[in-house]
Amino acid sequence: MSRELHLAGFLIASHVTHSHAAWRHPASETDYLSPDYYTRVARTLERGTFDFLFFADLLATPVRYGDDIAVPLRSGTQASATIDPSLVAATLASVTERIGLAITTSTTYFHPYEVARIFATLDHLSRGRAGWNVVTSLNQAEAQNFGQLDHLPHDQRYDRAHEFLELAYDLWGSWDRDALVQDKGTGVFADPSKVRTVDHDGRFYRSRGPLTVPHSPQSRPVIFQAGSSSTGRDFAARWADAIFEIDPTPEGRRAYYDDVKSRASNLGRNPDHLKIFPSFVPFVGETESIAREKQAFHNELADPISGLITLSVHTDHDFSQYDLDAPVTDVTVPGSQGLFDLARRLSDRDSLTLRDVGKLYAQGVLLPQFVGTASDIADLIEEGFHGGEADGYILSATQAPGTFDDFVDQVVPELRRRGLFRTEYTGTTLREHLGLPAASLTPTPRAVAAPA
Amino acid sequence: MSRELHLAGFLIASHVTHSHAAWRHPASETDYLSPDYYTRVARTLERGTFDFLFFADLLATPVRYGDDIAVPLRSGTQASATIDPSLVAATLASVTERIGLAITTSTTYFHPYEVARIFATLDHLSRGRAGWNVVTSLNQAEAQNFGQLDHLPHDQRYDRAHEFLELAYDLWGSWDRDALVQDKGTGVFADPSKVRTVDHDGRFYRSRGPLTVPHSPQSRPVIFQAGSSSTGRDFAARWADAIFEIDPTPEGRRAYYDDVKSRASNLGRNPDHLKIFPSFVPFVGETESIAREKQAFHNELADPISGLITLSVHTDHDFSQYDLDAPVTDVTVPGSQGLFDLARRLSDRDSLTLRDVGKLYAQGVLLPQFVGTASDIADLIEEGFHGGEADGYILSATQAPGTFDDFVDQVVPELRRRGLFRTEYTGTTLREHLGLPAASLTPTPRAVAAPA
Numbered sequence: 001m002s003r004e005l006h007l008a009g010f011l012i013a014s015h016v017t018h019s020h021a022a023w024r025h026p027a028s029e030t031d032y033l034s035p036d037y038y039t040r041v042a043r044t045l046e047r048g049t050f051d052f053l054f055f056a057d058l059l060a061t062p063v064r065y066g067d068d069i070a071v072p073l074r075s076g077t078q079a080s081a082t083i084d085p086s087l088v089a090a091t092l093a094s095v096t097e098r099i100g101l102a103i104t105t106s107t108t109y110f111h112p113y114e115v116a117r118i119f120a121t122l123d124h125l126s127r128g129r130a131g132w133n134v135v136t137s138l139n140q141a142e143a144q145n146f147g148q149l150d151h152l153p154h155d156q157r158y159d160r161a162h163e164f165l166e167l168a169y170d171l172w173g174s175w176d177r178d179a180l181v182q183d184k185g186t187g188v189f190a191d192p193s194k195v196r197t198v199d200h201d202g203r204f205y206r207s208r209g210p211l212t213v214p215h216s217p218q219s220r221p222v223i224f225q226a227g228s229s230s231t232g233r234d235f236a237a238r239w240a241d242a243i244f245e246i247d248p249t250p251e252g253r254r255a256y257y258d259d260v261k262s263r264a265s266n267l268g269r270n271p272d273h274l275k276i277f278p279s280f281v282p283f284v285g286e287t288e289s290i291a292r293e294k295q296a297f298h299n300e301l302a303d304p305i306s307g308l309i310t311l312s313v314h315t316d317h318d319f320s321q322y323d324l325d326a327p328v329t330d331v332t333v334p335g336s337q338g339l340f341d342l343a344r345r346l347s348d349r350d351s352l353t354l355r356d357v358g359k360l361y362a363q364g365v366l367l368p369q370f371v372g373t374a375s376d377i378a379d380l381i382e383e384g385f386h387g388g389e390a391d392g393y394i395l396s397a398t399q400a401p402g403t404f405d406d407f408v409d410q411v412v413p414e415l416r417r418r419g420l421f422r423t424e425y426t427g428t429t430l431r432e433h434l435g436l437p438a439a440s441l442t443p444t445p446r447a448v449a450a451p452a
Numbered sequence: 453m454s455r456e457l458h459l460a461g462f463l464i465a466s467h468v469t470h471s472h473a474a475w476r477h478p479a480s481e482t483d484y485l486s487p488d489y490y491t492r493v494a495r496t497l498e499r500g501t502f503d504f505l506f507f508a509d510l511l512a513t514p515v516r517y518g519d520d521i522a523v524p525l526r527s528g529t530q531a532s533a534t535i536d537p538s539l540v541a542a543t544l545a546s547v548t549e550r551i552g553l554a555i556t557t558s559t560t561y562f563h564p565y566e567v568a569r570i571f572a573t574l575d576h577l578s579r580g581r582a583g584w585n586v587v588t589s590l591n592q593a594e595a596q597n598f599g600q601l602d603h604l605p606h607d608q609r610y611d612r613a614h615e616f617l618e619l620a621y622d623l624w625g626s627w628d629r630d631a632l633v634q635d636k637g638t639g640v641f642a643d644p645s646k647v648r649t650v651d652h653d654g655r656f657y658r659s660r661g662p663l664t665v666p667h668s669p670q671s672r673p674v675i676f677q678a679g680s681s682s683t684g685r686d687f688a689a690r691w692a693d694a695i696f697e698i699d700p701t702p703e704g705r706r707a708y709y710d711d712v713k714s715r716a717s718n719l720g721r722n723p724d725h726l727k728i729f730p731s732f733v734p735f736v737g738e739t740e741s742i743a744r745e746k747q748a749f750h751n752e753l754a755d756p757i758s759g760l761i762t763l764s765v766h767t768d769h770d771f772s773q774y775d776l777d778a779p780v781t782d783v784t785v786p787g788s789q790g791l792f793d794l795a796r797r798l799s800d801r802d803s804l805t806l807r808d809v810g811k812l813y814a815q816g817v818l819l820p821q822f823v824g825t826a827s828d829i830a831d832l833i834e835e836g837f838h839g840g841e842a843d844g845y846i847l848s849a850t851q852a853p854g855t856f857d858d859f860v861d862q863v864v865p866e867l868r869r870r871g872l873f874r875t876e877y878t879g880t881t882l883r884e885h886l887g888l889p890a891a892s893l894t895p896t897p898r899a900v901a902a903p904a
Contacts, residue, residue, distance in 0.1 A: 013573075015634070015641070023634065023636070023641065024636045024639055025636075026636065028636075030634050033576040033577075033666065034576065034577070034579065035545060035546045035577050039546060058664070059565070059569075059664065060660075060664065061662055061664060069644065069647065069648075069649060069662060070644035071644075073631075073641065073642040073643075073644045073647050074640055074641065074642065074643075074644050075639065075641060076634075076639070076640075076641020076642065079664070080641065080642070081632070081641075081642065081664060081665070081666050082664045082665070083569075083572070083573040083576055083577070083664075083665050084569050084570055084573040084665075086538075086539065086542075087538065087539065087542035087570065087573045087574055087577055088542070088573075088577065090538075090539035090540070090542035090543045091542045091543055091545050091546040091577050092546070093487060093543050094487045094491060094543040094544070094546055094547050095546050095547070109563065109566065110562075110566070111561065111598050111599065113511070113597045113598055113599075114511075114561065114562070114598075117511075117535075117536050118536055118539065120535070121465075121535040121536040121539045121540075122539055124485040124486065124535055125485075125486070125487050125535070125539055125540065125543050127486065141660070144658075144659070144660040145565045145659050145660055145661065146563050146565055146566075146659070147563065147565075147657055147658030147659055179525075180533075182467070182475065182482055182528075184475070184476045184477075184478065184480075187476055187527065187528070187753075187755055188526055188528075189467070189475065189525065189526065189527060189528025189532065189533075190525040190526065190528065190532070190533065191525075191526075192521065192522035192523075192525045192526050195521065195525050196521075197521060205599055206596075206599030207596070207597050207598070207599055208512075208593070208596040208597055209597065210513055210521060212510070212511065212512065212513060212531070212533060212534045212535075213533070213534070213535050213536075214485065214533050301639075303639055
């Protein structure tokens with residue numbers, strides 16, 4: 001079969017997504033604390049034969065802007081109110097049949113034994129539909145909630161994350177797939193020769209094992225990552241089955257695609273087994289002009305302060321110290337700041353103020369907006385998919401569940417008509433949806449640093 | 453209204469319950485890794501208007517007997533294979549409407565911020581049906597899985613648990629119930645004057661807060677405890693809304709009931725707001741003789757080694773060092789060992805060997821077995837309920853879901869006929885089912901030690 005397009009939906013278990021204005025849309029659900037909202041989104045995406053629903057997460061009220069909880073709470077910025085996505089995914093497991101359920105969990109605040117157990121459980125309860133977006137967390141507010149007063153340096157965080165995954169793989173492999181015997185007559189429950197301790201004694205973690213959870217349908221969750229720094233990309237190239245990416249321009253997306261695929265090749269991996277998902281925000285209209293008006297209506301609702309709060313979190317830099325009307329080119333942020341650099345790149349074109357950047361950020365964290373008729377949007381997807389920027393796309397909503405309904409009812413039929421996208425699920429597990437081979441529990445060896 | 457009987461079901465997210473033989477029963481479900489099994493049990497109990505379904509948990513393969521994973525795995529002893537009960541409860545939240553969902557989570561291996569977030573989320577997703585069974589964990593195997601090589605001493609574990617709960621209460625109260633404004637027109641999401649940091653800086657924990665989760669329907673989960681030591685009973689008297697108890701004799705249950713209720717009174721609490729649930733294993737038959745045969749059939753399946761493994765875990769003492777045929781009165785276990793003392797008490801009557809104790813333990817961890825027709829079992833419940841031993845009972849299964857079906861179809865109608873048990877739910881939350889007033893987030897003051 002020819003190369004297959006993949007589609008996914010992006011959510012936070014919260015009132016907003018990338019769009020900080022989503023909650024203000026007149027048609028948006030207001031009861032985002034109930035299971036009904038998530039069920040409705042998941043079933044819509046399943047009707048559209050989407051590969052998976054993806055949940056981001058943040059373990060703190062975002063206070064990096066002025067260190068004041070009042071500002072994010074008043075504006076309802078991203079992550080100002082979130083519930084635990086692992087429980088949301090579990091509650092969706094029993095009301096959906098096929099769609100993958102990918103959730104974000106940090107390697108910084110939990111022990112690998114706990115995280116391995118959660119994902120093995122979710123993989124059983126969903127019958128092979130679990131995905132784990134691995135984040136290493138760079139967030140002072142999260143650290144303060146968990147009583148950790150000092151950050152680990154960036155590289156050491158990744159060293160720890162590598163060891164975290166190595167241990168998790170060992171725990172997932174601590175039961176062979178056929179270890180459960182369950183012979184009621186003889187009373188033999190499991191074959192002990194097919195279960196083992198892991199006896200991990202590493203630099204950051206210790207664990208004896210085995211896991212309490214028998215081997216899960218996918219052997220392990222599908223691993224997602226969203227690395228943008230060079231260290232992050234190397235981590236993704238080693239571990240990820242799929243990457244979630246933010247880049248506002250086609251050139252940027254193509255460069256990222258090439259870079260990460262070659263990092264995977266350099267580690268000896270088949271680059272086709274690392275699926276790259278840029279994200280976008282769709283505005284679908286019966287006519288292009290309706291779509292443009294929908295876009296303008298949404299973008300106008302975005303609050304610049306709300307956006308600058310999230311930018312402060314993402315860059316770990318307090319933007320409340322600057323004049324809102326300062327040209328963004330006058331603002332200097334210490335260190336390499338992937339997303340702020342993107343904002344600057346946009347500014348080369350339009351000479352933006354910090355207020356403009358805040359507004360852009362609030363409109364969707366610099367995600368590109370795909371605007372037009374179903375056919376226009378299918379064109380953009382087709383171009384990107386065949387043009388070397390994507391194996392699939394993650395859609396982020398500006399109203400929920402409405403954005404997903406619009407896309408599934410209008411764009412998906414067009415993609416199917418073009419033979420680009422499946423008309424029904426052919427597999428049952430998330431790995432099968434993604435066209436990935438059976439999972440190995442032997443980690444890819446870590447790259448050795450080249451001699452200088 | 454007169455005093456109301458409460459009923460609950462006990463499970464481990466696993467192939468066995470207290471009965472280590474449950475998995476060997478011909479009618480027992482073998483796919484305990486799928487959501488269907490749990491859904492079926494929960495819906496059965498909901499049909500029987502039960503107050504809640506309760507999940508125990510253990511974070512390790514039980515290796516305390518000979519320190520060998522092969523023995524528990526072969527025999528399928530309790531907790532030799534378990535999945536994460538918080539995800540099972542979440543998956544049940546969307547396929548049930550009324551039944552409470554209580555899960556066990558340790559205060560030893562997780563940070564209070566995480567646990568507070570999980571239960572606030574579960575309370576939202578279940579619309580006010582969450583319960584938390586607080587355990588402090590005394591288990592070398594768990595500690596080894598989580599890389600903690602040293603135990604805290606018993607009393608210090610409870611000191612830490614007190615602080616854990618105090619912090620969790622503060623986090624649950626960090627959002628007022630009416631803090632969410634969600635005014636789409638003005639863009640005001642929350643009223644910042646109704647959300648606050650907690651700024652906890654204690655002996656064991658630090659956390660800034662607020663919680664990311666808005667105020668939940670019950671304000672906090674219903675708190676369960678199962679303290680048997682004196683320190684444990686004091687902890688329960690301070691914090692618990694309900695207590696899960698194991699005692700094989702009516703005299704023991706009455707003494708426990710009086711003791712814990714007066715400990716709660718001594719702390720200034722209304723003892724009616726602390727509900728005591730002894731547990732039992734039911735064998736229901738159309739005739740008493742059928743019930744007795746069912747009991748004998750089940751008890752014969754119990755493997756003494758399997759039981760001694762669990763006894764070793766519960767007492768933190770390795771029973772593999774003794775001859776199986778040694779009289780139990782010859783075995784000396786260091787320290788105060790609540791459950792082993794119970795086994796000895798039984799032995800006063802019947803002079804048991806260690807093998808006998810292992811078999812008893814495997815039959816149901818010394819839970820009393822209530823055997824007979826629906827009317828006989830209703831008699832036992834009525835006697836206990838009116839005789840000062842219970843506010844309600846937790847049923848533990850010897851085959852699942854069959855034990856629950858039998859009880860709901862045969863015994864519940866009899867209890868309803870007698871006016872002892874509700875015919876339909878009158879409330880929507882677990883607190884309402886239990887007849888508890890709205891939850892306070894101000895902890896009961898801790899008892900001051902009396903001068904010697």
